[in-house]
Amino acid sequence: NAGVTQTPKFQVLKTGQSMTLQCAQDMNHNSMYWYRQDPGMGLRLIYYSASEGTTDKGEVPNGYNVSRLNKREFSLRLESAAPSQTSVYFCASSVYRPTDTEAFFGQGTRLTVV
Amino acid sequence: KNQVEQSPQSLIILEGKNCTLQCNYTVSPFSNLRWYKQDTGRGPVSLTIMTFSENTKSNGRYTATLDADTKQSSLHITASQLSDSASYICVVSDVGDMRFGAGTRLTVKP
Numbered sequence: 001n002a003g004v005t006q007t008p009k010f011q012v013l014k015t016g017q018s019m020t021l022q023c024a025q026d027m028n029h030n031s032m033y034w035y036r037q038d039p040g041m042g043l044r045l046i047y048y049s050a051s052e053g054t055t056d057k058g059e060v061p062n063g064y065n066v067s068r069l070n071k072r073e074f075s076l077r078l079e080s081a082a083p084s085q086t087s088v089y090f091c092a093s094s095v096y097r098p099t100d101t102e103a104f105f106g107q108g109t110r111l112t113v114v
Numbered sequence: 115k116n117q118v119e120q121s122p123q124s125l126i127i128l129e130g131k132n133c134t135l136q137c138n139y140t141v142s143p144f145s146n147l148r149w150y151k152q153d154t155g156r157g158p159v160s161l162t163i164m165t166f167s168e169n170t171k172s173n174g175r176y177t178a179t180l181d182a183d184t185k186q187s188s189l190h191i192t193a194s195q196l197s198d199s200a201s202y203i204c205v206v207s208d209v210g211d212m213r214f215g216a217g218t219r220l221t222v223k224p
Binding site: 042045 | 118123148155156157158159160163203211212213214215216217
């Protein structure tokens with residue numbers, strides 16, 4: 001009963017490097033989300049996917065791209081990492097949007113860009 | 115300005131004591147309000163959900179209240195335990211999005 005699984009858990013990047021954060025859910029949810037969490041701030045939505053094959057920008061999409069590979073998987077890519085992208089990233093999923101269904105979160109990826 | 119404000123930012127209490135966390139919001143239109151618990155190094159986990167018509171909802175030692183007129187919610191924790199040490203996040207949803215508060219960091223000491 002894994003729920004939402006994120007990889008990796010920790011990552012250190014040099015400025016300008018690229019990487020992809022992976023997320024998979026096994027709950028047959030339609031909607032998936034990527035958030036970032038910074039100290040003293042609430043989680044902020046980067047991108048979301050309401051269903052397989054669709055993606056939309058959230059509040060802070062600049063510097064990121066996403067792919068909804070299939071119903072289970074939703075990846076987040078940093079093409080050219082910047083120190084401002086140092087954060088904890090959470091993937092989440094829910095049955096569908098609007099958000100009257102519970103969102104389930106992964107354990108998070110702590111990313112440091114030096 | 116964040117549409118969901120929580121207070122206090124942090125709180126330290128002794129094991130066995132009660133505490134109340136506050137959430138004020140300006141999100142409109144209102145769909146529902148959830149309280150999430152986030153343990154260190156983990157993702158948030160839902161504790162309660164409240165809709166417009168609900169005033170109080172309990173989940174074990176956790177009791178959430180909602181005043182939709184004043185747009186305020188509280189989370190009361192009774193007889194705190196060491197395992198209650200965590201961040202508690204208020205999340206208010208409009209018809210399509212979740213708006214997150216910055217959270218209250220609760221530390222329960224023996």
